[in-house]
Amino acid sequence: MLRKKKTTVFLSGLVLFSIGFVNCAQELPLKELELAKSQVERAERLSAEEFAPEEYSEAKKSLASANEFASEEKASDSKKSADYAISKAYDALEKTLPKLAAKSREEAVTAIDAADEAYAAEYTPEEFKKAVAARDAGETKLAQADASLASYLREDKDETAKELKRTVALQEYEDAHNSFLEAAKISQDAKKVALDRSGSIRQSADEVDAALEKAYTYSKGGNPAIDEEKARVASAREDITAGRLKTADEKIKAARLASASLLATAVKDHAKNRNGQAREVVEDANARFGELSAETYLKSNAKESYASTQENLGASNESLQASGNLLEQEKFDDSIAQSEEAIRLAEISIDQIETLKGKNTVAKKDRKTVETDTTTTTKTEETKDEKASSSQVEELSGGWKRYTVEKSNPADCLWRIADREDIYSDAKLWPRIFEANRKSIRNKNLIYPKQKLNIPPKTGKIGTAPKE
Secondary structure (H helix, E strand, O other), X not given: OHHHHHHHHHHHHHHHHHHHHHHHHOOOOHHHHHHHHHHHHXXXXXXXXXXXXXXXXXXXXXHHHHHHHHHOOOHHHHHHHHHHHHHHHHHHHHHHHHHHHHHHHHHXXXXXXXXXXXXXXXHOHHHHHHHHHHHHHHHHHHHXXXXXXXXXXXXXXXXXXXXXXXXXXXXXXXXXXXXXXHHHHHHHHHHHHHHHOOHHXXXXXXXXXXXXXXXXHHHOOOOHHHHHHHHHHHHHHXXXXXXXXXXXXXXXXXXXXXXXXXXXXXXXXXXXXXXHHHHHHHHHHXXXXXXXXXXXXXXXXXXXXXXXXXXXXXXXXXXXXHHHHHHHOOOHHHHHHHHHHHHHHHHHHHHHHHHHHHHHHHHHHHHHHXXXXXXXXXXXXXXXXXXXXXXXXXXXXXXXXXXXXXXXXXXXXXXXXXXXOOOOOOHHHHHHHHHHXXXXXXXXXXXXXXXXXXXXXXXXXXXXXOOO
């Protein structure tokens, strides 16, 4: 009995050993399962569901089956399903990656072009170079991937070599895709930085506009080329708003070059014209002053007025001479300034001359009035003059007045208006009138009949004229 029992135990052990041996032979395909899982996840990450939906779906289902068989310890079935999942995942990647790389390449090229338009090459040159380098690396990898895939498709003898070629091609496509993604991201960041620095281009546009406006003023709007350049700058501003900084900068540079030439011509012509105008006014003042009898005035109460007139006239002649000299030296802005001063002083002189003549005439009229007893007539004429004068001045609130320019002899000008008794009684205060009417007076020496000027109070801050 004892011998039989020992034999039974031995057989039982043998059976257990046999079972253990069978289980080791059919061990679960862990490597295949892990590879299937990683490749299906890879296919999902690389958008295989979009580009190869059928293959991706098959791979995903087979992976699920492989895991289910593994949980049931059906090693053989699990391995078959895992191998099939791997195969379909590769099929999905083979169909997906070339399309994905082409798409990301297009996005990278678009992003780099947008960064280039935003002038990233100028404002963030290092980042822009990195973006271009990443794109170029992607192009190289893409070419290699195409060649490897073509070699894989031609291989029909060695299955192992064929699968290796496909694996290499897929990796090269993925590397190309990643390079293109990097290029797009760097380009987008570079574009953002470049756009943040667009203020300098806007400032350039402002500078060109200012030069064109100056040329426009000097040429009195008579040059179509100035309007063309103004339109070019306006177009550049639209490009700035749209993020096309490179195009905007090119337009502004072209407009700047043209505006410099236009302004130089306009300033030169204006300097010549203004010098000619100054010469006419100064010669007129000299002629009028020559009509005065120095002896008569120097012996009268008008002695100081006569001396002041002579001084202003002398200064106007000096300014005219300086204007001519500067014109010959092609210092046109300085010449214009001297011409303006010559005109201003000559006009003051002319007014003083007319005042001196008027005083002399009034003196004669007064003597005649006494002799002929025509006082009533004189008073009537003075009353008419006062009424005519008061009709030009309108009282406003806050001490302001409104003056209507009229054509008279001598003609109205700012300093004559300031010198009126019903305005300031002081010609030197004409700048207050000019400052208060800058929007309607571009040139302080040019005002027109029927033009309405706001006259601020004689003292204090000028402020804004009332609307009434």
